[in-house]
Amino acid sequence: MTNFNLLILFTFVDFFVLFLAYKLFGKKGLHVFIVISVIAANIQVNKGVAYDIAGFHIVATLGNVMFGGIFTANDLLNEKYGRQEARKAVLKSIFFGLSFVLLMFISTLFKSLNDDFYNDINNSLNLFFSINGGALKAVIIGNLVYLVSQLFDVLIYSKIKNFSSDIKWLWLRNTGSTLISQILDTTLITYGFAFAGIIPMEYVFEVIISTLVIKYIIALINAPLFYILAFTKPRES
Numbered sequence: 001m002t003n004f005n006l007l008i009l010f011t012f013v014d015f016f017v018l019f020l021a022y023k024l025f026g027k028k029g030l031h032v033f034i035v036i037s038v039i040a041a042n043i044q045v046n047k048g049v050a051y052d053i054a055g056f057h058i059v060a061t062l063g064n065v066m067f068g069g070i071f072t073a074n075d076l077l078n079e080k081y082g083r084q085e086a087r088k089a090v091l092k093s094i095f096f097g098l099s100f101v102l103l104m105f106i107s108t109l110f111k112s113l114n115d116d117f118y119n120d121i122n123n124s125l126n127l128f129f130s131i132n133g134g135a136l137k138a139v140i141i142g143n144l145v146y147l148v149s150q151l152f153d154v155l156i157y158s159k160i161k162n163f164s165s166d167i168k169w170l171w172l173r174n175t176g177s178t179l180i181s182q183i184l185d186t187t188l189i190t191y192g193f194a195f196a197g198i199i200p201m202e203y204v205f206e207v208i209i210s211t212l213v214i215k216y217i218i219a220l221i222n223a224p225l226f227y228i229l230a231f232t233k234p235r236e237s
Contacts, residue, residue, distance in 0.1 A: 002051075002052065003049050003050060003051050003052075004051045004052060004053055007051060007065065007214070007217070007218075008221070010065045011065050011068065011218050011221050011222070012221075014037075014065050014066065014068070014069040015069065015072070015221075015222060015225050017033065017069075018030075018033055018069055018072060018073055018229070019228065019229060019232065021033040021073075022073075022076065022229060022232060022234055023232055023234055023235065024234070024235055025234070025235075026234035026235065027077070027080075027081055027085070027234075029234070030073050030076060030077050030089065031077075031088075031089050031092060031093075033069070033073050034070055034073050034074065034089050034090075034092075034093045035092060035093045035096045035097070037066045037067075037069055037070045037073070037093075038066075038070065038093040038094075038096075038097045038143070038146060039096070039097055039100050040063075040066050041063035041066035041067050041070070041142070042063065042097065042101075042138070042139045042142045042143060042146075043063075043139070044061070044062040044063040044066060045061045045062065045063030045138060045139075045142055046061070046138055046139075047061065047062040047063075048060070048061055048062075049061070049062050051214065053213070053217075058210045058213055058214065059206075059207075059210055060207075060210050060211045060213075060214045061211070063142075064211065064214050064215050064218060065218060067146075067185070067215070068178075068215060068218035068219060068222060069222075070093075070146075070150070071150075071153060071177075071178045071181065071182075071219070071222075072174070072178075072222045072225075072226060072229070073089075074086050074089060074090065074150060074153060074154060074157075075153070075157055075173070075174050075177060075178065075226065076226070076229050076230070077089050078154055078157045078158060078161070079157075079161075079170070079173070079174075079230060080230075083154055083155075083157075083158045086154045086157070087151065087154055090146075090147065090150040090151055090154065093146075094143060094146070094147050097143050097146075098140075098143055101136070101139055101140065101143070104125065105136070107125060108122075108125050108126050137196045137198060138193065138196075138198055141189065141192040141193060141196060141198075142189060144192075145185060145188045145189045145192055146185070148184070148185075148188060149181050149182075149184050149185035149188065150181075152181050152184055153177050153178065153180075153181035156176070156177040156180055156181060157173055157174075157177035160172060160173045160176050160177055161173050167230070170226065170227060170230055171223055171224075171226070171227075174222075174223055174226045175219060175220070175223045178219045178222075179216065179219060182212060182215045182216070182219065183212065186208050186211045186212050186215065187208055190204050190207050190208050190211065191204060
């Protein structure tokens with residue numbers, strides 16, 4: 001199976017998990033989904049992958065699917081429960097995301113047993129969460145950019161909803177806010193990684209364009225699926 005086919009499959013699996021979280025647990029399920037997705041995305045973003053799409057070779061990071069699901073979940077909170085509830089979910093996910101990073105960082109300070117099995121695990125933890133691990137910078141930058149872009153998305157969604165609150169314009173609220181916010185998110189994260197020395201500065205424009213292509217594909221897949229969520233009645237509120 002190609003990476004692009006896996007991307008499509010991953011997007012639908014992520015949506016299905018989001019659907020179950022909302023159907024079974026309602027608003028609380030959306031909050032938990034967003035928290036877990038932020039943690040997972042900030043780890044996955046350290047894995048680079050390549051997609052062959054319509055003859056084009058596109059390089060991007062793996063965390064895009066999870067971030068796409070976060071935008072969808074937050075838009076659903078905004079749609080169903082209002083702007084303040086969506087903002088609350090963003091702040092919660094930042095708190096728990098950074099708390100996770102802090103706790104994992106402390107774990108890297110312990111000396112591990114001198115054993116091949118434990119050394120492999122320790123090296124992996126150090127790569128992601130130690131001060132000297134380059135991935136830690138990516139996780140911290142990712143969380144800060146996520147905070148800005150998600151609060152911006154909440155604002156844009158609310159503004160669009162003010163003049164298009166009818167259900168027939170649901171696609172405009174969801175897709176419009178996501179596509180606009182993704183430009184901010186992608187630009188900030190790419191320049192943040194470049195200034196931190198994670199990616200070369202000369203690749204910034206290429207990375208922004210390729211990442212936006214992937215994010216927009218995910219957003220367009222999620223757009224019709226958003227109607228399913230909007231008409232879903234959760235068991236718990």
